[in-house]
Amino acid sequence: MTAHNTPLDPQRRAERRAGLQAGLIFAAFASASVVVNALSINSELARGAAVFNPAQAWLLELTSLVVLLALVPAVIALDRRIPLALGWRVALPLHLIAALAFTTAHVWGMMLLRELLWPAVIGGSYTYFDLLVRDFIYEARKDFLTYATLVLVIRLARRIEDYRLELAEGHARAKGEALIVLKCGGRELRLPAAEIISAEAAGNYVEVSTPTGSHLARITLGGLETLLKEAGADPVRVHRSCLVARPAVREIIPGDSGDAVAVLSSGARIPVSRRYRSGLSGG
Structure with a gap:
């Protein structure tokens, strides 16, 4: 049997299921947030007298979502390397560094997407930050919370899968031994x-x-x-x-x-x- 055909052990299968479930849960909540935010922005703009393009809010929200979802596998892989056994004194600084990297990748990723798509969807060119430090801090506040939420969802999914694995092993021991x-x-x-x-x-x-x-x-x-x-x-x-x-x-x-x-x-x-x-x- 070749290495490519070797079946995964139960622990690795549980790990993959946990990652998939965490990604799907995060994607569902993030997508719902995008819909709510875009509708809310357009609703607020509609109350004013200025002419606006409804597609603008959707493009802003969707480009952010696409980059967030692209970063999920990296966060899952990274969190696996920062186990609870390390203790919070070690794990917390590592997660803070990871959250900063997450924010940086998210911000620049969505900016590049907007620069590419803006002329075709909205017209004209997309303007980057007016005040780089201030606007980056504004985005970082939201992204740190997003990162923390994603890590919590990943940890919860892993706990559930570990519990299911324990149950399965317990039933196997009872039946076989x-x-x-x-x-x-x-x-x-x-x-x-x-x-x-x-x-x-x-x-x-x-x-x-x-x-x-x-x-x-x-x-x-x-x-x-x-x-x-x-x-x-x-x-x-x-x-x-x-x-x-x-x-x-x-x-x-x-x-x-x-x-x-x-x-x-x-x-x-x-x-x-x-x-x-x-x-x-x-x-």
Whole structure:
């Protein structure tokens, strides 16, 4: 197999998807901004007495948009080389330098486009800055915000793709190795599915009980239940926010109002709501 036909690894595919999604999101918002700005400019000019050419506002906005979109791949590639692991003391100055380069490329790029297109679309010649420093600062204020917004969109898209990649890897481990991979703070915990006795939702986390202790993992209760089933385990809900491994249930003690208490192999006593009791008893 040649190098050109070698498939990309999952991480690189996720990176490409994140870049594409970030570019599309940015392009959608930037295009909407162009339409709003051009319509607003023409609306304001229409209220005055002077004669104006509506195409002028569209040309100004569209040339800016074209250059911005052309710079998106460069920003995506650059941001990949300034990871969060560098820390803000290192990353912030690098991003400030990158934002200045972004502004410079945007300003001169749109100016050159306008110089080329202005005679054909508007007529006459396009005038560059009247006051170079003042006008560049005016553009830089907007471009620094645009750069920061683009970087935030890129980072968000990468986080989403990383999360999807983690989910896919977790499902693959559960199906192929009967392992449940859990994120516990900065640790990655790999538990055989058969070792998980019970789990209880705790806000955005789940407290997972095993014979060797409890672990607070970043996962939903429903997500953990799915992984356990894929791993061949037999989890069963005993409460809206709690599940147990059916083989770990040693005794079911009925209550007075249709609810019950499940006594597990660990000795833990787990309340069983009336709604879920039939599922526990009917295994």
